[in-house]
Amino acid sequence: MKKVTFTGSLGEELAARLDEPDGEIRAYALFAHCFTCTKDILGAAIIARTLTENGIAVLRFDFTGLGESSGDFSNTNFTSNVQDLVKAADYMREELQAPSILIGHSLGGAAVLVAAHDIPEVKAVATISAPADAAHVAHHFENSRDEIMDKGEAEVCLVGRPFKIRKQFIEDIESQSMEERIKHLKRALLVLHAPLDNTVGIENATKIFAAAKHPKSFVSLDNADHLLSKKENAIYAATVIANWASQYVPALKKTEQKAKTVQGVLVESTGTGKFQQNVYMGKHHILADEPASHGGLDSGPDPYGLLMAALGTCTSMTLKMYADHKDLPLEGVSVHLQHEKIHAEDCESCETKDGKLDKFTRDIVIRGDLTDEQRARMIEIADKCPVHRTLHSEVVIETKEKKE
Numbered sequence: 030m031k032k033v034t035f036t037g038s039l040g041e042e043l044a045a046r047l048d049e050p051d052g053e054i055r056a057y058a059l060f061a062h063c064f065t066c067t068k069d070i071l072g073a074a075i076i077a078r079t080l081t082e083n084g085i086a087v088l089r090f091d092f093t094g095l096g097e098s099s100g101d102f103s104n105t106n107f108t109s110n111v112q113d114l115v116k117a118a119d120y121m122r123e124e125l126q127a128p129s130i131l132i133g134h135s136l137g138g139a140a141v142l143v144a145a146h147d148i149p150e151v152k153a154v155a156t157i158s159a160p161a162d163a164a165h166v167a168h169h170f171e172n173s174r175d176e177i178m179d180k181g182e183a184e185v186c187l188v189g190r191p192f193k194i195r196k197q198f199i200e201d202i203e204s205q206s207m208e209e210r211i212k213h214l215k216r217a218l219l220v221l222h223a224p225l226d227n228t229v230g231i232e233n234a235t236k237i238f239a240a241a242k243h244p245k246s247f248v249s250l251d252n253a254d255h256l257l258s259k260k261e262n263a264i265y266a267a268t269v270i271a272n273w274a275s276q277y278v279p280a281l282k283k284t285e286q287k288a289k290t291v292q293g294v295l296v297e298s299t300g301t302g303k304f305q306q307n308v309y310m311g312k313h314h315i316l317a318d319e320p321a322s323h324g325g326l327d328s329g330p331d332p333y334g335l336l337m338a339a340l341g342t343c344t345s346m347t348l349k350m351y352a353d354h355k356d357l358p359l360e361g362v363s364v365h366l367q368h369e370k371i372h373a374e375d376c377e378s379c380e381t382k383d384g385k386l387d388k389f390t391r392d393i394v395i396r397g398d399l400t401d402e403q404r405a406r407m408i409e410i411a412d413k414c415p416v417h418r419t420l421h422s423e424v425v426i427e428t429k430e431k432k433e
Contacts, residue, residue: 035120037093038112041100044068045090045117047125048077053328054321055084055280058130059117061110061137061144062089063158063256064166065187067096072257073134079267085130085274086321090117103182103193106201107140107163114144122150126302126324129153129278132270135229135255139163142237143210153277155219155270158255160229161236163205170194211240217277218245221266228255246273280305280326302326308335337366340389343416348395351410357403363394389420 030048037043046068058080062073068089077087092110094102114131121127127150133141138159145151160166167174170185173194177183182195211218218241222234238247248269253262279301295309296317304319305328317335319325330338341364352359367390373381376388393411395404411417 033088033120033124035090035116037098037100037116038109039093039100039104041093041098043090043093043099043113043117044097045088045120046077048081048087048089049321050081050084050086053084054086054326055328056086056130056274056278056326057121057126057128058085058087058132059114059121059128059141059148060087060089061114061131061133061140062092063135063137064169065095065102065190065192066135066137066256067091069096070256071260072263075257075260075263076132076267076270079264080271083268083271085271086125087132088117088121088125088128103195103198106198107136107205108201110136110140111143111147114140115147118144118148118150125321126326127151129280130155130270130274133157133159134257135159136163136166139165139205139207142207142214143205145214145216146210151216153217153219153274154214155221155273156237157221157257157266158223158226158229158250159220159233159237161211161233161240162207163202165229165233167199167202174199208236208240211237212242214241217274219270219273220245220247221250221269222247223250223253223255223262225252226250226255244277248273280328302328305329333368337368337389340364340391340414340416340420341366343414344391344393344411347414348393348407348410351407352397355403357399357407358397359395359399359407360397362396365392365394366390 030046033045033047034042035045060073060077062068062070068091073089077089080087091098092113093100093105118128129150129152131141131145131151131154134157138156141154142156145154169187173183173185177194177196177199182193184191184193220234220238222231224231234247238245250262250266253259257263257266290312291309297307299305299307302325304325306317308315308317316329318327318329319331321327344364345362348362369388370385371388373379373384373386376386379386393408395407
């Protein structure tokens with residue numbers, strides 16, 4: 030989990046958390062929390078953690094004026110929340126990858142239904158205990174409505190804390206046309222709701238589902254409360270979202286090897302993410318990609334990783350062949366490689382003295398009962414592997430267009 034910040038719709042710095050899988054990032058999701066909640070509410074944290082276990086990275090943030098985000102809550106409204114979501118997606122697009130999944134809890138669910146229209150990369154939207162109308166939240170301060178409308182603002186107690194609600198907030202939520210937004214969503218929709226939710230009634234799920242066009246799905250959260258305060262309910266909701274989204278988000282589908290045998294090597298774009306490639310070698314298949322930090326899905330090694338893999342495997346195979354030929358008691362070889370760009374002037378043994386050079390560091394572990402002399406000879410043999418020689422030789426690459 031990483032802490033990040035970005036600029037919100039009102040120019041304030043918004044605090045966010047990026048939860049990432051330990052391994053491959055297969056998709057990015059943007060999470061919107063409930064009314065007056067924060068990104069760190071238990072249900073949101075558990076959902077994010079569970080999604081990472083399914084290969085989905087999740088950005089969750091505090092709306093303006095809430096949690097660790099700066100700004101004045103009284104200056105915000107439903108529209109600014111929606112715009113904060115769009116700003117969060119802009120940040121993800123520039124620094125990570127635009128979200129393909131939007132998830133909203135309670136009023137955050139209503140917000141993602143609207144924000145999806147302004148985030149073109151979104152393919153799937155999931156709402157949890159969401160109201161069908163943004164004005165639904167007005168019941169929280171119904172007793173203060175007259176004072177708010179007459180005086181322009183009033184302080185109300187929400188979830189045990191005082192909040193200033195202004196007239197513009199009420200006017201904004203009452204001006205929203207949620208039914209039309211839902212009707213024209215044009216994304217896959219998953220509605221999750223608890224039948225016994227006494228904060229946002231189940232009838233709201235019915236209205237959202239009825240207004241939406243297919244593909245749409247509804248899943249009951251059974252005995253869950255509105256805030257998903259029980260761990261098992263939050264885990265269940267996240268697991269359902271991950272499995273459901275796999276139907277609509279290509280990167281979540283397991284990439285299956287195509288029945289294809291080629292001469293040499295064939296590389297083709299998969300159409301998933303910015304950089305993901307199918308690599309066919311004879312009858313073998315792997316994925317190549319760029320790390321998430323460079324805008325990829327991290328679904329496979331990057332080009333330099335593949336180059337180092339070629340050098341490493343060639344080195345290990347060559348040493349095994351040499352040991353067999355010399356009948357050496359070699360038990361195994363590990364080759365660890367790293368790549369970096371260095372200034373030519375810093376390389377004493379290099380002929381080139383201008384610009385930058387590619388430097389590969391190769392650390393070899395030789396296991397077995399070998400003498401120091403035998404080990405030294407093995408290191409010498411490593412430099413004789415064919416790929417090593419290729420990298421040190423003059424190479425000719427002929428590029429031409431091939432008609433399909």
